[in-house]
Amino acid sequence: MTLDDLADAALVSKFYFLRVFTRVVGITPGRFLSVVRLAEAKRLLSDTGLTVVEISARVGYGSVGSFARRFTETVGMSPIQYRRFKLDTASLRDRGDVCRPDAGPQGSLLGCVSADEVSAGSLYIGVFDGPILQGRPAAWTTLVSSGPFALNRVPAGRWYVHAVARDTLGTGPGSVDGPAAGSVGPLQVASGATVRCPELTVRRPDWSRPPLLSALTFLERPSPVG
Missing domain, CATH: 1.10.10.60 (Homeodomain-like)
Structure with a gap:
C-alpha cells in the first residue's frame, strides 16, 4: 500500500x-x-x-x-x-534477561507507572532508543504492581521509557490484541544525573499503537510450532 x-x-x-x-x-x-x-x-x-x-x-x-x-x-x-x-522461553527466563546496560557515563531515571483496571500483575519498564519498543533495552526493571520505579545505570543519552503489563485485563472499545503498554520520551540522561520521568500510564493497545517488536523474556511464553 x-x-x-x-x-x-x-x-x-x-x-x-x-x-x-x-x-x-x-x-x-x-x-x-x-x-x-x-x-x-x-x-x-x-x-x-x-x-x-x-x-x-x-x-x-x-x-x-x-x-x-x-x-x-x-x-x-x-x-x-x-x-x-x-x-524454550522458560529456560531463558531462569537465567534472567540477557540484556545489560553498556559501559560508559551513566545516570538514573526515577518515575511512577499506573495501570489501574488494565493490569492484574507485574510490569516491565525498559529504556529504549526510540518511540517503538524494539531492539535491546539500555536498562530495565520489573515491578510486581503499579507504583514507583528506579532505573539505575542508564547510559548517558536520549531515551524513551516503555512500560508493559504482562497480563492485560479484558478488552475495551477499539482494543486490539497485545499487552497493555505506555511510553514517555524522549528524556535526556546526563552522566551522574538523576532524571524524574513523567508518569507512565499503561493502556490497552488500540489501532494507534505500533506492535511491540523487542523479544522480552518478561512477556514471551513458549508456544509449540506446528
Whole structure:
C-alpha cells in the first residue's frame, strides 16, 4: 500500500494524512507498516512451521537477507534464534534477561507507572532508543504492581521509557490484541544525573499503537510450532 492509497481511503491529501497520522501515532505510516510486517513475522515464526524464506516473502520482503537483518535489529535476535527462544522461553527466563546496560557515563531515571483496571500483575519498564519498543533495552526493571520505579545505570543519552503489563485485563472499545503498554520520551540522561520521568500510564493497545517488536523474556511464553 502506498501513501496515496492510504490518503485516498481517508479522503484527504497525502500531505495532510502524513502530518495527522504521524502526530497521532508518533511515527510515519511507512514506519508503522514496517512494524506491523515484522510483528506478523514474529507470529508466523512462533505459531507456524513456515521457513524463514517463506515468512520473509509472506510479510513483503523481496530479500531474505534484508528481512533477517531488519528482524535482528528490531527484535534483538535473528529469526531462527527467535523461533528457538519461543520454544524454550522458560529456560531463558531462569537465567534472567540477557540484556545489560553498556559501559560508559551513566545516570538514573526515577518515575511512577499506573495501570489501574488494565493490569492484574507485574510490569516491565525498559529504556529504549526510540518511540517503538524494539531492539535491546539500555536498562530495565520489573515491578510486581503499579507504583514507583528506579532505573539505575542508564547510559548517558536520549531515551524513551516503555512500560508493559504482562497480563492485560479484558478488552475495551477499539482494543486490539497485545499487552497493555505506555511510553514517555524522549528524556535526556546526563552522566551522574538523576532524571524524574513523567508518569507512565499503561493502556490497552488500540489501532494507534505500533506492535511491540523487542523479544522480552518478561512477556514471551513458549508456544509449540506446528
